[in-house]
Each structure stands twice: as structure tokens, then as C-alpha cells.
Amino acid sequence: MPIAEMLRYAELVREGEHTVAERRALLEEHDRRVSERIDLLRRQRERIQRKIGLYRDAADFAGEPVSA
Template sequence: MAERTGLSVHALRFYEREGLLARPVHRTAGGRRRYSAADVEWLGICVRLRESGMPLAELRRFAALVRQGPGNEAERLRLLDAHQRRVEDRIRALEECRSIIARKVGVYAEHVARGTAAGVWDPTVGVDRP
């Protein structure tokens, strides 16, 4: 499972301990965990939700709702919709950051290529020095 999901064994145990799996993990007679294709897919969703910044408490709540089965889809939708809005806000903020960085890269690249980079945005210019 670790190989299929890209998660470490430690991370898999964490997801299990935190109640983030959609169903209990089946075990062999020898006690080894047996994951299904559905478990792999569910863990992939959980990983993406966490990577995108979903708080652990919300992910726990979402997993609990999924485990409860049909009838709570509206609440699941509310959780996912709120998270989607947060992700979209972060993407907009990051795009603004990327734009500023790209402009600065362009300015510096142009000065370096022309050999005029020395002193670009020098904070000591115009400052009285003791």
C-alpha cells in the first residue's frame, strides 16, 4: 500500500489512527493489513485534501460522514465547498505572488544579461553613511 499511494508506512498508520479511512482495514489471519483498490482511491483523496490545506479536524469529519453512508451528502458538500473556496483563494494569492516574482526575475535577468545588475535596488543608495 505504501508503494501504491506514495505514503510511508508511518503515514498510513497515522491516517488509520486518526480515523481518516473510509472503512476499517481488513487483516489477514496473520494480522497483516489488506487494502482494497477502494482504500487506495480513498487515501489518494485524503492525501490531496490534506496537501491542499484541509484541516485534520475537517478531514476527520468528512471521513466520518463517508463512513456513515448515504443521507449526509449535503453536509459533505458543505465541507468540500468551503474547502474549495479556501483553495481557490490561496491559488489567487499565489498567482499574485508568482506575477510579482516573474516581474522581478525579468528585471534582474535583463540587468544581468546587459551587465548592469550592480546596484539594482541597492538599499544603501541615497542613505547617509556614517
């Protein structure tokens, strides 16, 4: 969560119970962004693992060109 949003969240907590809906909305938006980031990282990891597999295969066929 960006610092500005953390500060806003803390401010809302101090303001009291009438801010519960806004706090929940901040957390839901943060959760959505975290989920998107996790999806991106998973896709990037899959690409990295495929490339690692190519290099492992290349080690078995030393001297042959490997396309990445």
C-alpha cells in the first residue's frame, strides 16, 4: 500500500467507526493491486523457469546453439 494510502487509512481509524466503509474500500483496492502484482510475478516466473529449462537442455547438448 502506498504511504499516502497508509496515512489516509490511519487517519480514518482515528476518525472513528463512521469511516469503516472507506477503510474497507481502501483495503479492497489494495488487495486488488496486490492480486494483480502476484499474477504478473507468476507470469514472469514462468518465463524465467522456461528459460532456465532451455539452459538445462543446452548443457546436455553442449556446443549446440540454443534459442531463447
